[in-house]
Amino acid sequence: MKKILFIIVFGFCLFCLSGALYSHDSLEGDLDCKKCHTCDNPSKDDFCLSSCPRLDVAYITEKHKLKEAPDSFVIGEIAELFLPVVFDHKKHASMSEMGTDCATCHHYSPAGEIPPCKECHGGEKNPNNLRQPSLKGAYHRQCLSCHREWSHETNCIVCHLPSPDNIMSAEYDSTDILGISHPKISAPEKKVFHTSYEDGDIVTFYHSEHIERFDLMCVDCHKQENCSYCHYFEKTDHVAKTEKEVHAICNDCHKEDNCNKCHDTKEKPPFDHATTGWKLSKYHKGLECRNCHPTGKRITKMNGNCNSCHSGWNMDNFRHEVTGLYLDEIHSEFDCEDCHTDLKYHNKPSCDNCHDDGKNYKTDPPGHR
Known part of the structure; x- marks a missing residue:
């Protein structure tokens, strides 16, 4: 019986690949062949398919955060054979942060809240349109593209539990492979x-x-890393x-x-x-780099002038003691530029504005440390 079933399935696959079912007539004039194929004459022996463009930045309108994601949800039903799949969305979403984030699965997603998959893939099956498969087809294409990449197997029971009596009831199994948290990856010091x-x-x-x-x-x-980067045998x-x-x-x-x-x-x-x-x-030692160097920009050498970061200082809003020098009563009434010429704090203070007897701020400090 199994052999007969295999022959039927195998023959059906050949029939599909031969083009009898998956005709390209509906795409003629609508899509350039080069969008999908890398050669001039693709065949069932050599599809010469180009990589899928779904992860291109051009199709990603908004990046989403892990906290927006649900913990789990039930994926469809496979009648008579398997129970519905309880998909551990949270764990998959956390793993996706190593690669292309939510866009790994949620391609062509508009700005705002991510729509459910069935909004685009919920229509009638159209074997002539491979670009937008049915919901089950989309799920299997998406899941298998990752799972087979590192396991090289199409093992249904990894996701599906066999249905003992055709009663469709889904329960989350915490002992399942998808219910096991990935061990913490400890980053090396160096x-x-x-x-x-x-x-x-x-x-x-x-x-x-x-x-x-x-x-x-x-x-x-x-970048662009997934499970197979470590688990590809x-x-x-x-x-x-x-x-x-x-x-x-x-x-x-x-x-x-x-x-x-x-x-x-x-x-x-x-x-x-x-x-x-x-x-x-x-x-400055206690500051984070990004306090001075803007996030998202390459770190470059900065202007050593204090005014490039600190502006608007005066004796009313600046505590001089943070420099290590407590000004005495006389000097605490002075304006900053009386000692710091042209408000250039990176230069040595000058006493010449008030003193003509050669006083120096190092030998005759205007206060105490």
């Missing part, structure tokens, strides 16, 4: 790479520093990469830096702001 670069074969990458100090998100570097860590591929991610921020910025003959110490020519004072 990674040391040994390269073939002769003038500096060692690259020291401080991972935690890039996340905690430079305020980078995981997806800033880990045929994957090897020794895949040769071009020099351009190796440096691509780092170049997003370090494009203008020379090789010695990262490469050395020994391990480099963590970042020290003094190496930029600006040693941070004790008041």
Whole structure:
């Protein structure tokens, strides 16, 4: 019986692929063949399909947050064979943050609240339109595209529980593979790479520093990654990469830096702001980088003039003691520019506006420390 069923299913698939059911006539004049195929004469032996454009930025109108997502929901019914699928949406959504976010599944989604899948895929099945499958077809296309990528199997029972008596009732099984939380991925403090670069074969990458100090998100570097990146059983860590591929991610921020910025003959110490020519004072040391360097922009050298960040200072709103110098009663009545010429605080204070006897703020401070 199983053999007969297999022959029927196999024959049906061949019939479909031959074009008898999936005719392209309805697409003629509506869609350029090159939109889907990479060759001039696609066939059932070689579809030469191009990658799906659903994840292109052009089709993503709004990025959504994980907190907007429901915990789980029930996906359709497969009559007589399986129980409905209880889809652990929250865990899948949290995993998607490593890659393309919600757009991994919610493609062509308009701005605002994400519509349910059936709003676009709920119509009648049209075998001549492969661009918009039915709801079940869309679910299977979406799920299998990820699951088969790393498992290479089409195992229905991973998602579907067999129906014992054709009664469709869905219950969430916390012991199921989709109900198991992924173990926490601990980020390394640093990674040391040994390269073939002769003038500096060692690259020291401080991972935690890039996340905690430079305020980078995981997806800033880990782009287009999914489960198969770690779980693909045929994957090897020794895949040769071009020099351009190796440096691509780092170049997003370090494009203008020379090789010695990262490469050395020994391990480099963590970042020290003094190496930029600006040693941070004790008041700036406690600040986050983004307090001075805007988020979303490449960090560049800033103007050393205090006025570039601090404007509108006067004796009424500025506590001079934060500099470490408590002004005496006389000097506390002065205006800032009396000592700080042209309000340029990065220059040394001058006593010449009031004193002509050679007084110096270091030897004759206008207060006490």
